[in-house]
Amino acid sequence: MQYGAHLTIAALIILGGIGFNTIIGYLQYMGEALRYYFYRLINRADRAIPASLPLLSTNDKLVLRTTTALLVGGTLGFYFLEGTNSLSDQSSFGQWATAFFGSVTARTAGFNSFDTGSLAGPTLLLLILLMWVGASPGSTGGGIKTTTFRIALLNIWQQVLGRNRIVLGWRSVPVSALNRALAIIMLSLPGIGIPVFLLHHFEPGIALMPIVFECVSAYCTVGLSMGITEQLSDPGKFTLIATMFIGRVGFLTFLTGLARQWAKEQHDPARYPEEDIFIN
Numbered sequence: 001m002q003y004g005a006h007l008t009i010a011a012l013i014i015l016g017g018i019g020f021n022t023i024i025g026y027l028q029y030m031g032e033a034l035r036y037y038f039y040r041l042i043n044r045a046d047r048a049i050p051a052s053l054p055l056l057s058t059n060d061k062l063v064l065r066t067t068t069a070l071l072v073g074g075t076l077g078f079y080f081l082e083g084t085n086s087l088s089d090q091s092s093f094g095q096w097a098t099a100f101f102g103s104v105t106a107r108t109a110g111f112n113s114f115d116t117g118s119l120a121g122p123t124l125l126l127l128i129l130l131m132w133v134g135a136s137p138g139s140t141g142g143g144i145k146t147t148t149f150r151i152a153l154l155n156i157w158q159q160v161l162g163r164n165r166i167v168l169g170w171r172s173v174p175v176s177a178l179n180r181a182l183a184i185i186m187l188s189l190p191g192i193g194i195p196v197f198l199l200h201h202f203e204p205g206i207a208l209m210p211i212v213f214e215c216v217s218a219y220c221t222v223g224l225s226m227g228i229t230e231q232l233s234d235p236g237k238f239t240l241i242a243t244m245f246i247g248r249v250g251f252l253t254f255l256t257g258l259a260r261q262w263a264k265e266q267h268d269p270a271r272y273p274e275e276d277i278f279i280n
Contacts (some may be wrong), residue, residue, distance in 0.1 A: 110223020
């Protein structure tokens with residue numbers, strides 16, 4: 001197998017999935033850092049030179065850390081789950097390369113260097129999770145996005161600690177960002193669940209796992225399949241088309257666009273008293 005080509009494609013997929021704003025932010029950071037160290041090295045006294053290193057935005061750091069964690073976790077999971085299965089006939093380097101490529105391609109691209117239908121059940125569940133999370137905001141990939149996933153996890157951790165806000169370094173996450181993240185996650189459930197129900201109804205001869213895999217891949221615009229696409233009836237194909245359209249546009253964006261056609265007045269200056277709701 002051409003592992004060099006796989007790794008090259010994987011690098012392009014990662015760059016395309018990080019997000020243009022994040023890439024520009026890191027390029028600007030590296031340029032300012034090099035500029036800072038260069039002028040400090042030659043001891044040039046210039047008021048235009050910053051007195052300290054530039055700072056990365058919280059969003060850029062969140063994207064990089066979450067992407068790295070998903071790549072490492074996905075690679076390790078794929079390697080150990082498939083080491084005695086689909087990867088057993090490859091060399092040690094080939095196993096790691098294929099595992100890394102599988103972890104990368106499941107989150108945004110859909111390139112396939114292995115037979116998805118031959119993967120073990122736990123590996124398919126891992127790929128479903130990676131497809132669901134997807135790429136980062138402002139990128140060419142789909143999914144609920146890395147920042148949404150990370151904000152939701154941080155919110156759980158803050159609740160465990162008994163805190164009422166999410167803190168990242170020296171910055172706190174606004175409530176509006178948390179509300180949007182939770183809305184995206186909740187909408188992804190019917191966005192995937194309804195197509196699964198419809199396909200299971202239209203295609204009674206196909207097992208549930210391939211249908212779930214197909215619908216998650218469609219909603220998150222990944223492109224991976226367990227090989228059932230050509231077997232689908234016309235209603236099943238139209239279901240996948242609608243799922244891909246809504247997943248690419250974004251379910252929240254899609255509903256917002258519809259709702260604002262009916263309720264054009266958005267200004268609501270009234271403030272109402274708060275009342276606590278018992279949860280759990």
